[in-house]
Amino acid sequence: xxxxxxxxxxxxxxxxxxxxxxxxxxxxxxxxxxxxxxxxxxxxxxxxxxxxxxxxxxxxxxxxxxxxxxxxxxxxxxxxxxxxxxxxxxxxxxxxxxxxxxxxxxxxxxxxxxxxxxxxxxxxxxxxxxxxxxxxxxxxxxxxxxxxxxxxxxxxxxxxxxxxxxxxxxxxxxxxxxxxxxxxxxxxxxxxxxxxxxxxxxxxxxxxxxxxxxxxxxxxxxxxxxxxxxxxxxxxxxxxxxxxxxxxxxxxxxxxxxxxxxxxxxxxxxxxxxxxxxxx
Amino acid sequence: xxxxxxxxxxxxxxxxxxxxxxxxxxxxxxxxxxxxxxxxxxxxxxxxxxxxxxxxxxxxxxxxxxxxxxxxxxxxxxxxxxxxxxxxxxxxxxxxxxxxxxxxxxxxxxxxxxxxxxxxxxxxxxxxxxxxxxxxxxxxxxxxxxxxxxxxxxxxxxxxxxxxxxxxxxxxxxxxxxxxxxxxxxxxxxxxxxxxxxxxxxxxxxxxxxxxxxxxxxxxxxxxxxxxxxxxxxxxxxxxxxxxxxxxxxxxxxxxxxxxxxxxxxxxxxxxxxxxxxxxxxxxxxxxxxxxxxxxxxxxxxxxxxxxxxxxx
Numbered sequence: 296x297x298x299x300x301x302x303x304x305x306x307x308x309x310x311x312x313x314x315x316x317x318x319x320x321x322x323x324x325x326x327x328x329x330x331x332x333x334x335x336x337x338x339x340x341x342x343x344x345x346x347x348x349x350x351x352x353x354x355x356x357x358x359x360x361x362x363x364x365x366x367x368x369x370x371x372x373x374x375x376x377x378x379x380x381x382x383x384x385x386x387x388x389x390x391x392x393x394x395x396x397x398x399x400x401x402x403x404x405x406x407x408x409x410x411x412x413x414x415x416x417x418x419x420x421x422x423x424x425x426x427x428x429x430x431x432x433x434x435x436x437x438x439x440x441x442x443x444x445x446x447x448x449x450x451x452x453x454x455x456x457x458x459x460x461x462x463x464x465x466x467x468x469x470x471x472x473x474x475x476x477x478x479x480x481x482x483x484x485x486x487x488x489x490x491x492x493x494x495x496x497x498x499x500x501x502x503x504x505x506x507x508x509x510x511x512x513x514x515x516x517x518x519x520x521x522x523x524x525x526x527x528x529x530x531x532x533x534x535x536x537x538x539x540x541x542x543x544x545x546x547x548x549x550x551x552x553x554x555x556x557x558x559x560x561x562x563x564x565x566x567x568x569x570x571x572x573x574x575x
Numbered sequence: 576x577x578x579x580x581x582x583x584x585x586x587x588x589x590x591x592x593x594x595x596x597x598x599x600x601x602x603x604x605x606x607x608x609x610x611x612x613x614x615x616x617x618x619x620x621x622x623x624x625x626x627x628x629x630x631x632x633x634x635x636x637x638x639x640x641x642x643x644x645x646x647x648x649x650x651x652x653x654x655x656x657x658x659x660x661x662x663x664x665x666x667x668x669x670x671x672x673x674x675x676x677x678x679x680x681x682x683x684x685x686x687x688x689x690x691x692x693x694x695x696x697x698x699x700x701x702x703x704x705x706x707x708x709x710x711x712x713x714x715x716x717x718x719x720x721x722x723x724x725x726x727x728x729x730x731x732x733x734x735x736x737x738x739x740x741x742x743x744x745x746x747x748x749x750x751x752x753x754x755x756x757x758x759x760x761x762x763x764x765x766x767x768x769x770x771x772x773x774x775x776x777x778x779x780x781x782x783x784x785x786x787x788x789x790x791x792x793x794x795x796x797x798x799x800x801x802x803x804x805x806x807x808x809x810x811x812x813x814x815x816x817x818x819x820x821x822x823x824x825x826x827x828x829x830x831x832x833x834x835x836x837x838x839x840x841x842x843x844x845x846x847x848x849x850x851x852x853x854x855x856x857x858x859x860x861x862x863x864x865x866x867x868x869x870x871x872x873x874x875x876x877x878x879x880x881x882x883x884x885x886x887x888x
Contacts, residue, residue: 413589413593416589416593416822416864416867416868416871417864418822418823418826418867420826420827420830421826421860421863421864424844424848424856424860425597425600425601425856427848428601428847428848428851428853428856429600429601429853501715505717508717508719508720509830512719512830512833513829513830513833513845514845515848528720528723532723535723535726535727535731536731539727539731542723542724542727546716549715549716550712550715550716550720553714553715553716553717554711554714557711557714557715558711
């Protein structure tokens with residue numbers, strides 16, 4: 296009985312359900328790869344080059360004889376790792392900025408918003424390229440660049456939500472009770488803007504996955520031999536004439552991850568704010 | 576007019592700050608161009624003389640002033656590696672990237688406007704849901720992946736279009752166009768999917784407005800009311816997205832150029848990163864950032880022009 300009502304609830308929110316399933320699947324693959332992969336994802340074996348799918352290697356092997364399934368799983372780990380750190384970094388910078396701007400108003404608010412507007416002119420890709428030019432390419436530079444580039448989005452969302460919270464009567468009441476600003480921020484603002492931050496995090500995570508794939512594809516992300524989906528796409532592009540399916544798997548992986556995160560974000564937004572349902 | 580002046584002033588301020596940030600980033604942080612050229616084993620005397628000829632032994636403020644002053648005249652300095660003037664190289668490449676971005680945006684518009692309007696008009700029918708689902712899937716595909724897939728379908732399988740390369744327009748217009756089709760499609764289809772969602776949402780919002788009901792009550796047909804009153808109102812939010820997208824496409828072109836081996840700004844940028852030719856990196860980055868800033872301001876101004884309600888403010 297209970298199970299059926301759960302299924303019914305899930306069916307009524309197809310976006311949330313489909314997004315949740317896709318994201319869970321990728322997280323599970325990433326976690327599993329920490330413990331087990333069918334083969335060593337970096338093991339090069341000339342005799343096993345370009346095996347077709349099926350047989351011992353479920354999706355075959357690449358031009359170095361490395362197992363594609365194992366590389367996809369470890370690539371998922373790279374993607375999740377970069378995404379989590381970059382989004383965490385962006386939340387840590389953006390949310391306090393937005394809350395401070397929304398609570399204080401006036402010149403500080405204007406200044407913070409100017410800074411975030413300005414940062415928007417530096418897309419993740421350009422930042423990463425600049426960082427790579429100075430520090431060389433690494434996973435860290437990619438994460439920092441994506442994190443800085445995503446921070447303004449969080450600042451804007453947090454500021455708008457904070458302004459709404461600050462207009463509420465319970466904030467007036469807290470002020471009259473002589474609660475400090477910090478106490479109001481922690482007790483009233485943060486819990487009430489949590490939902491929009493979560494939705495934004497889901498969207499930012501999708502952007503981070505795209506950016507990581509693009510950077511690795513350009514050779515500016517995670518350096519080899521650590522597998523990443525973008526790098527797999529770059530390597531397989533040379534073989535587009537002979538082995539097009541090698542492009543297919545990492546491509547599908549990137550698309551599935553981004554689709555899942557976007558659907559999850561949409562689903563969560565509808566759940567948190569049902570008035571928006573179907574508008575976007 | 577006041578809006579125009581204010582935006583232009585803030586654009587200039589942003590551009591100056593941006594030039595400062597980019598300069599500081601690539602100069603103050605570790606990495607000595609002289610060491611890059613001579614290698615880490617070079618003698619102190621050699622390094623000092625090379626630093627002197629590059630001018631990197633001067634105080635940073637002087638270096639910045641020199642560089643920024645040059646920028647105003649279109650002088651981006653001389654490459655530490657190839658010893659060519661950087662300005663003409665950037666100008667050359669910028670043209671290529673502009674064609675790519677414009678073509679991509681054109682594809683996006685041609686795709687998104689009809690699809691978005693139909694998706695909104697049919698939002699209660701299965702066909703509308705299918706269009707929305709397709710655009711949702713399209714957003715999930717990065718442009719470079721779309722590029723690889725398009726190369727596979729149209730170049731490898733069908734053999735109908737070239738898989739890459741670039742020929743200047745003046746040299747051979749037909750080849751130029753054929754070589755740009757796939758890169759523009761890969762940039763445009765993905766952006767088109769994003770744009771479709773905004774168009775749909777804007778039209779959907781307008782569909783529920785009172786003025787549209789009034790138009791229907793006057794006796795206009797649904798389609799007529801949508802054309803005459805609905806779409807002009809829906810255009811305002813779409814225009815903002817369009818401006819932001821044009822800057823996305825400009826930067827996205829960096830990656831797509833790599834897929835199709837197109838000698839644009841992105842190619843120059845990545846090549847100079849690989850060579851650690853920091854002055855070129857600095858030049859290309861500032862051009863791209865200023866382009867993005869200008870596009871943002873132009874969008875903002877267009878927004879004010881299109882929506883008379885904003886003019887009085």
